[in-house]
Amino acid sequence: MITFSLRQLEYFVATAEHGGVNAAARARHVSQPSVSQAIAELERTLDTPLFRRQASRRVELTDAGQQVLQQARQLLALAAALGQQDAAAPLRGQLSLICFQDLAPYFAPRLLAGFRRQHPQVEITLLEGDLASVQRALRSGKAELALTYELATDPQMPRQILAELPPYALLPADHPLAAQDKVSLQQLAAEPLVLEDIPHSREYLLSLFWQQQLTPRVVQTVQSFEMQRGLVAHGCGVALACMRPTGDYSYDGVAIACRPLAEPLPPQRVVLVQATASALASAFTQWAIASIPPP
Numbered sequence: 001m002i003t004f005s006l007r008q009l010e011y012f013v014a015t016a017e018h019g020g021v022n023a024a025a026r027a028r029h030v031s032q033p034s035v036s037q038a039i040a041e042l043e044r045t046l047d048t049p050l051f052r053r054q055a056s057r058r059v060e061l062t063d064a065g066q067q068v069l070q071q072a073r074q075l076l077a078l079a080a081a082l083g084q085q086d087a088a089a090p091l092r093g094q095l096s097l098i099c100f101q102d103l104a105p106y107f108a109p110r111l112l113a114g115f116r117r118q119h120p121q122v123e124i125t126l127l128e129g130d131l132a133s134v135q136r137a138l139r140s141g142k143a144e145l146a147l148t149y150e151l152a153t154d155p156q157m158p159r160q161i162l163a164e165l166p167p168y169a170l171l172p173a174d175h176p177l178a179a180q181d182k183v184s185l186q187q188l189a190a191e192p193l194v195l196e197d198i199p200h201s202r203e204y205l206l207s208l209f210w211q212q213q214l215t216p217r218v219v220q221t222v223q224s225f226e227m228q229r230g231l232v233a234h235g236c237g238v239a240l241a242c243m244r245p246t247g248d249y250s251y252d253g254v255a256i257a258c259r260p261l262a263e264p265l266p267p268q269r270v271v272l273v274q275a276t277a278s279a280l281a282s283a284f285t286q287w288a289i290a291s292i293p294p295p
Helices: 006-018 021-028 034-044 061-083 103-117 130-140 185-189 200-210 226-232 279-291
Strands: 051-053 059-063 092-099 122-129 145-149 159-165 168-172 192-196 217-222 240-241 257-262 270-276
Touching: 006 059, 006 061, 006 092, 006 122, 021 034, 021 217, 059 061, 061 200, 092 103, 092 159, 092 279, 103 145, 103 226, 103 279, 122 130, 122 279, 130 145, 130 168, 145 257, 145 279, 159 279, 168 217, 185 200, 192 200, 192 226, 192 240, 192 279, 226 240, 270 279
Parallel strands: 092 122, 092 145, 192 217
Antiparallel strands: 051 059, 145 270, 159 270, 168 240, 168 257
16 A cells, blocks of 8 residues: 555655755745655655755755655656656656856856746745855766866766856956957966865865966965956956856956956866756757857
8 A cells, every 4th residue: 555645756756856844835836834744754654764854954865865856757757747648748748957057147047948938837946056066966876967168077977068167367447468369367366366265166276276387376265256256356356267257247347357268178078967867858959959059
């Protein structure tokens, strides 16, 4: 006899994706006690804890919880497809996507908007984080897909290259180096550097200098790409980046100079990583391939 419900599975998956009961309740438009009770009943039925509770009220999947999460997604997908014998029937179900925070604004909105127009009955949970958070979400099963840089991915997971972004120099618009067509890493190493200090990004950017036997002079660390651009625009230093917005201005409208590097450096690859082989994850991957021209 089946002693758990699809609703319990749905609330369990939502809690795993959103990292907490309160966030899951808000996402599912139900009360927090409803989600807590559903998870408690599911844990009693399976006779195993699915989450480790943390002092911050966030939760983390146990090893058993990670296995149950994959199975729960499969069961929910099968339930959503029940009775859909027509191959042309619309896709239905839930899909979780995590994006590296610097890339998310440039790729995720157009992909999500287009996919939702094509498949309005698919509900997508959108998560954001630094590169380390993206890795953890994929490994734990919290996310089925990830939009991220290739350098921070598990080589065993299938991925699709969406773009290739060469690193470039960010300079104040009135900086002497802005008059050059290209800027060398040696020239940048002699300037005060504003560094995006988040896992993997930090190591990658510094490694570009180290490979040339250079030690940059870091004068300011930041936690976001836009803060880095703002400080550079106002003359607080220079920087390295890969992602480039359409307009070369800071949030408050100050111009920034962007120059290619003189050294021939490999580009950063933007990839869509697929952690599961679900029909929804595969459909989103195919949509992304069709929507973004190959690099």
